[in-house]
Amino acid sequence: MSKEGVIVDISKHSGSGVGQIQSDDKGYYYESNGGRVNLTDDWYPDPEGTYRKLTHTPKGGKIGSINKGGTPQEGFPDLTGYTSVSVYYWSGDNSFSNPLLIQLGIGNEYYTTNGRDSWDNDNQISTTNLKDKLNEQNCKKNKAHIVDLSKQGSGTPYECPSGCNRANIHVYKSDSSGDTITYGHTITSVSGFKDGNTWQLGLPSIKGVNLIKVYWKASGETNPIFILYQTSRQRYFRRNAGGGNSWIEVTTSSKETLRIHNLALDLSNTDGTYSFGGANIKMAVLLSHIGDGCRKFEHSLRGGLFTVNGVSHGITKLVDILEC
Numbered sequence: 001m002s003k004e005g006v007i008v009d010i011s012k013h014s015g016s017g018v019g020q021i022q023s024d025d026k027g028y029y030y031e032s033n034g035g036r037v038n039l040t041d042d043w044y045p046d047p048e049g050t051y052r053k054l055t056h057t058p059k060g061g062k063i064g065s066i067n068k069g070g071t072p073q074e075g076f077p078d079l080t081g082y083t084s085v086s087v088y089y090w091s092g093d094n095s096f097s098n099p100l101l102i103q104l105g106i107g108n109e110y111y112t113t114n115g116r117d118s119w120d121n122d123n124q125i126s127t128t129n130l131k132d133k134l135n136e137q138n139c140k141k142n143k144a145h146i147v148d149l150s151k152q153g154s155g156t157p158y159e160c161p162s163g164c165n166r167a168n169i170h171v172y173k174s175d176s177s178g179d180t181i182t183y184g185h186t187i188t189s190v191s192g193f194k195d196g197n198t199w200q201l202g203l204p205s206i207k208g209v210n211l212i213k214v215y216w217k218a219s220g221e222t223n224p225i226f227i228l229y230q231t232s233r234q235r236y237f238r239r240n241a242g243g244g245n246s247w248i249e250v251t252t253s254s255k256e257t258l259r260i261h262n263l264a265l266d267l268s269n270t271d272g273t274y275s276f277g278g279a280n281i282k283m284a285v286l287l288s289h290i291g292d293g294c295r296k297f298e299h300s301l302r303g304g305l306f307t308v309n310g311v312s313h314g315i316t317k318l319v320d321i322l323e324c
Contacts, residue, residue: 005064005080006032008056010073010087013096014041014289025293035061040291044088044134047300049286050191050205051100051134052091057084068099068117075111075119076104090138092189092207100137101125112137132163135191139164144189144205149214149224150196153183161194174213180225180255185212195223195245201303202247203227203237204284215255226255238279246304249282260306265299268314272299 012021014028021030021039028039036059043049063079065072079085086103089096102111102119108126110133111119125133138144145160145167157168167187174182189207193200206229215226227247229235240246241259248258251273258277266274272283288296311318 004033005062006035006037006058008032008037008058008063008066008085009069010054010056010066010085010099010102011069011096012039012056013052013054014039027291027293028289029059032058033064035059038291040289042288042290043091043286043298045131047284047286047298048192048201048204048302049284050091050131051138052089052096053086054089054096055084055086066102071117073102073113073117073119075113075121079104088134090142090144090191090205092144092205093142098141100134100141101130115141135162136164138162138191139166142189142191142207143167144191144207145169145187147185147187147190147193147212148196149193149200149227151183151185152216162191176218179218180215181218183214183216185214187212193227198245200245200247202240202249202301204249204302206231206235225257226253228253240301240304246301248301248304251280251282254279260301260304262309263306264310264312265308266312266314267297267299267318268312269299270297 012030014021021028029036038057038059041052041054044051044053063082063085066076066085067073082105084105087099088101089099110122110125112122113119135146139160139162146162148158148161151158151171153171153173157170160167160169170186171183174184188209190209191205193203209229209231211230213228213230214224216224225239227237236250236253237247238250239257240248241257248260260276263276270285272285274281283299284302286298290296311321
């Protein structure tokens with residue numbers, strides 16, 4: 001390995017392709033200055049999975065510098081004392097072109113950029129406000145904003161709740177039919193959902209949406225009951241009775257509240273679709289490459305609650321796993 005240390009390339013990820021990323025029984029890696037840089041990835045926050053965290057760790061060597069592709073990234077201190085570099089991307093940034101934050105080592109040392117290959121230390125970021133800072137950067141870099149479900153078409157657009165001061169979201173009364181009233185939020189990309197000050201769980205971020213429709217009971221209930229992502233493939237979400245601020249993705253437009261209980265979980269099901277209670281529900285199955293040649297598949301409702309009465313892998317029942 002070069003005395004200058006390895007060059008960490010934050011543009012590299014597990015899908016970079018042959019010639020850029022290699023893999024063996026220890027996991028994904030790439031060569032740099034005669035040394036090996038191991039590459040792992042995970043989702044943040046867990047289990048919502050709004051962001052991807054990619055960690056670059058040199059094997060038995062030091063970090064010399066940080067590049068993005070062939071472009072040096074500036075503004076960092078001497079890197080030889082750090083064991084790893086982690087970079088956060090939005091999950092909707094499939095090209096991994098807009099890094100949001102860089103973390104040096106495993107402590108609270110985070111850097112942000114104005115997009116010009118120069119980075120500044122932000123000593124206000126910690127584990128307690130990391131999600132908020134990522135949402136703010138995502139708003140600025142990817143124009144992905146936060147929908148406030150409580151807004152009901154006052155005629156005045158509302159600011160993105162991320163605090164980025166970059167977007168006004170228009171909301172209007174879409175239609176009234178039967179026992180529901182619908183409000184449409186005009187937005188192109190979404191990083192998350194709030195209902196007033198309360199974060200909502202189970203609603204994934206999305207890129208390239210035309211409209212978010214929020215359905216309310218005409219009788220005047222204080223909580224919305226159903227959400228529609230209006231895209232080329234419409235997506236439906238029913239309120240989860242197991243938690244007041246959580247939602248469940250379903251494949252039909254029935255608007256009744258749903259409680260997931262006594263679910264037989266099949267860990268071979270990477271699609272995540274289950275038939276339950278007369279509806280096909282969609283669980284999130286998030287894949288992470290966690291190192292040492294291991295992969296993790298996490299099955300969840302992105303923070304929503306459900307109970308399990310059995311676990312299998314295909315036709316094989318996995319025993320000695322407690323029902324929960």
